[in-house]
Amino acid sequence: xxxxxxxxxxxxxxxxxxxxxxxxxxxxxxxxxxxxxxxxxxxxxxxxxxxxxxxxxxxxxxxxxxxxxxxxxxxxxxxxxxxxxxxxxxxxxxxxxxxxxxxxxxxxxxxxxxxxxxxxxxxxxxxxxxxxxxxxxxxxxxxxxxxxxxxxxxxxxxxxxxxxxxxxxxxxxxxxxxxxxxxxxxxxxxxxxxxxxxxxxxxxxxxxxxxxxxxxxxxxxxxxxxxxxxxxxxxxxxxxxxxxxxxxxxxxxxxxxxxxxxxxxxxxxxxxxxxxxxxxxxxxxxxxxxxxxxxxxxxxxxxxxxxxxxxxxxxxxxxxxxxxxxxxxxxxxxxxxxxxxxxxxxxxxxxxxxxxxxxxxxxxxxxxxxxxxxxxxxxxxxxxxxxxxxxxxxxxxxxxxxxxxxxxxxxxxxxxxxxxxxxxxxxxxxxxxxxxxxxxxxxxxxxxxxxxxxxxxxxxxxxxxxxxxxxxxxxxxxxxxxxxxxxxxxxxxxxxxxxxxxxxxxxxxxxxxxxxxxxxxxxxxxxxxxxxxxxxxxxxxxxxxxxxxxxxxxxxxxxxxxxxxxxxxxxxxxxxxxxxxxxxxxxxxxxxxxxxxxxxxxxxxxxxxxxxxxxxxxxxxxxxxxxxxxxxxxxxxxxxxxxxxxxxxxxxxxxxxxxxxxxxxxxxxxxxxxxxxxxxxxxxxxxxxxxxxxxxxx
Ligand code: ADP
Ligand code: MG
Numbered sequence: 001x002x003x004x005x006x007x008x009x010x011x012x013x014x015x016x017x018x019x020x021x022x023x024x025x026x027x028x029x030x031x032x033x034x035x036x037x038x039x040x041x042x043x044x045x046x047x048x049x050x051x052x053x054x055x056x057x058x059x060x061x062x063x064x065x066x067x068x069x070x071x072x073x074x075x076x077x078x079x080x081x082x083x084x085x086x087x088x089x090x091x092x093x094x095x096x097x098x099x100x101x102x103x104x105x106x107x108x109x110x111x112x113x114x115x116x117x118x119x120x121x122x123x124x125x126x127x128x129x130x131x132x133x134x135x136x137x138x139x140x141x142x143x144x145x146x147x148x149x150x151x152x153x154x155x156x157x158x159x160x161x162x163x164x165x166x167x168x169x170x171x172x173x174x175x176x177x178x179x180x181x182x183x184x185x186x187x188x189x190x191x192x193x194x195x196x197x198x199x200x201x202x203x204x205x206x207x208x209x210x211x212x213x214x215x216x217x218x219x220x221x222x223x224x225x226x227x228x229x230x231x232x233x234x235x236x237x238x239x240x241x242x243x244x245x246x247x248x249x250x251x252x253x254x255x256x257x258x259x260x261x262x263x264x265x266x267x268x269x270x271x272x273x274x275x276x277x278x279x280x281x282x283x284x285x286x287x288x289x290x291x292x293x294x295x296x297x298x299x300x301x302x303x304x305x306x307x308x309x310x311x312x313x314x315x316x317x318x319x320x321x322x323x324x325x326x327x328x329x330x331x332x333x334x335x336x337x338x339x340x341x342x343x344x345x346x347x348x349x350x351x352x353x354x355x356x357x358x359x360x361x362x363x364x365x366x367x368x369x370x371x372x373x374x375x376x377x378x379x380x381x382x383x384x385x386x387x388x389x390x391x392x393x394x395x396x397x398x399x400x401x402x403x404x405x406x407x408x409x410x411x412x413x414x415x416x417x418x419x420x421x422x423x424x425x426x427x428x429x430x431x432x433x434x435x436x437x438x439x440x441x442x443x444x445x446x447x448x449x450x451x452x453x454x455x456x457x458x459x460x461x462x463x464x465x466x467x468x469x470x471x472x473x474x475x476x477x478x479x480x481x482x483x484x485x486x487x488x489x490x491x492x493x494x495x496x497x498x499x500x501x502x503x504x505x506x507x508x509x510x511x512x513x514x515x516x517x518x519x520x521x522x523x524x525x526x527x528x529x530x531x532x533x534x535x536x537x538x539x540x541x542x543x544x545x546x547x548x549x550x551x552x553x554x555x556x557x558x559x560x561x562x563x564x565x566x567x568x569x570x571x572x573x574x575x576x577x578x579x580x581x582x583x584x585x586x587x588x589x590x591x592x593x594x595x596x597x598x599x600x601x602x603x604x605x606x607x608x609x610x611x612x613x614x615x616x617x618x619x620x621x622x623x624x625x626x627x628x629x630x631x632x633x634x635x636x637x638x639x640x641x642x643x644x645x646x647x648x649x650x651x652x653x654x655x656x657x658x659x660x661x662x663x664x665x666x667x668x669x670x671x672x673x674x675x676x677x678x679x680x681x682x683x684x685x686x687x688x689x690x691x692x693x694x695x696x697x698x
Contacts (some may be wrong), residue, residue: 186326196270403501
C-alpha cells in the first residue's frame, strides 16, 4: 500500500507538478498570477494547457471540463474529450490554451435571475489559475468563473474573487500605515468544518422524502435521541470508520487536507474538518468534498445527508466557517502579537471585523439563508437567527478598558494607550469556545457558525470579506489623513468600540431572554426566515457598500435576490408535494390496512362469543379512524395551499405565502401523521422509522 505522502495531491496539477513540467519562465509567470493576482500573460496559456493535458492523460484522463459553480449552489461540468483528428486520419490528444482559458457551455438552463435575458443566452467560463486543476474520474477539471457576455457574474466564484481583491486592497492600506512595506498581498484564509449524517442506503431508498427532499418530512421521535450526549466524540462504528478512511484517501488524492473527523451530537451525525487555505480554494474544495462524501457513501451502502435538518428533534447540520486574514509573509493578522505595537494593529483588524459584523449583520444573515437552514437558525439549536459576536472575557475586558479609559483588568493600574509600550500582552490561546455564538473569536480566527451544511461557503465569505474591506476602507481614509497617527488610532478604536459593542455578546445564545435583549434593547436584527433575510440584499446601504467595492453590480444583486427566493420556493414546494404524495399513497393506505386488521381482530374475538372484551380494538380503531380523517383533511388543505401558490404572480409574494401558509399546513399534516405512527403497529408503517434511520448504521 502506498503511504499518504506518496499519493497526497496525486490528482492535482499543483505547484509541484507545475514546477516539474513547465519551463522556468512559464512557471514563474504563472506563480506570480497565482500568488499576487497579476494578470496572466495569455501567451503562456498554450504551454500551460499542453503540460496540463500531458499530465492529465498520463494520469488516465480522457476528457476535460470547465468546472464552475452556478447559482444553484452546486457545481457544474460539461465534458469534452481531448481527442482531435490527426492529418493521417488517426487521433491525437489535444488541448489548446484557448480551450484552457475560455469555455462556452450551453448553459442557458442555469438560473440567471434575468441577467441573461437581454444578453446572449450563453454564458462563458474563464479559467481561474488561483485554484488548481484536478482529475476526477477520467476528467481533468479546470476551476473556472462563469459570466454572461456582458461580464456579469452568473456564479459564486466571480464575486468571491472580487471580494478577496477588495479586502486585499484595503488591508494593504492599513498595513502601510503601520509601516509595513513588505507585505504584497493579504488573503482571507478559511477552514470550513463540515457536518453530515450517514444513513443506510436500503432504508434511504424506502423514503420518498429523503429521496426528493433530502430530509424527512414525517417521522415520530424514537425512544432515544441525542439526550444522552453519548454520540458526540464517541467511538466511531466500524462501518462509519471504513467510510471515513476511504473518504480521506479520496480527498487526500485531490490535495484536500482533510484533518479531523469525529462523531457529532446527533446519532448518525459526523464532522470533517480540513486544514485551512485561501477562501477561494477552500470554497472549491468544500464543494468537491461534499460531492466526494456522497460518492464514497454510495460505495459503502450508505447515503450521506448534507441537508441542514434531515431529522426533526435532533440537531441539524451546519458548517463552521473559520476565517482569518493572512499575509504573503505568513503572518495571521487576527493573531494577537507579542509586542504592544503588533497588538495595536491586531486590535484595529479586530475592530474592523466587529464593525463589519454589526453594520452588515443583515447581509451575513442573508448569505446563509436557505429553506433548509431556516430549520436550524432560531429553532433552539445551533446559533440563533440573531447575529452577534463572542469575544471571550479577556478580549472583551481589553476593549472595555480602552473604551472607558480605565486600567486593563489583567494589569496593575495600567491604562491602555495604543501604540505606546504600556499595552499588555494578551490572549494567546482563547480556549473558551462558546458553542452558541453565531460568530466567535477563537484565539486567532473567527468562526462564523450560521452556515448550513449544504450551503456553498462562497456567499458567506463574499459578504464577510467585503464588509471587512469596508471597515478597513473607512479606517484607512481616517488614518491616512491624520496628523498624529497614534492619537488618531487610539481615538478611532475607542469610537468603534463605543459604536459597535452592541454586537458583542458572550452569554448563552439559546436563551429566549437573549433574543429579547438583542432585538429590544440592542436593536439587532432577528431575521428568522429566508424571505425576511433576502430583503437585506436590496437595502440601499447594503447595495451601495457591495457595489462600491466592485463585488456586485446592482443587477447582479437583484438577480441573486430573485434566484435565492426562487430556490426557496421550489425547495419548499417539492417538500409540500412529497408530503401530500406520501400521505395519500403510503400513510393513509397503511393506517387503513392496520385499521381493517384491528376491526377484523375485534370481529373474530366477538365470534368466539366467550364474552371477550373488544374494548382495546374499539378504542384503537376509533383513534385510527379519527386520524385517518384528519390526515385526509390536512392533506386536502395542503393541496389547496399549493394550488393557491400557483396563482401568485411574483417570487416575493410566493415566498411570503410559503413562509406563512404552506409551512404551517405542512407542520399540521406532519403532526397528526406522526401521532398515527406512534400508535400503529411497526409492521404496517410504510417506511423506516427514525429509530431505524438514526441507529441503523453499525
Ligand atoms: P474546533 O474546536 O472549532 O473544531 P479546530 O481547532 O479543530 O476548531 O479548527 C477548526 C478549523 O479552523 C479547521 O478547519 C482549521 O483549519 C481552521 N483554522 C485554524 N486556523 C485558521 C486560520 N488562521 N484561518 C482560517 N481557518 C483556520
Ligand atoms: Mg468549530
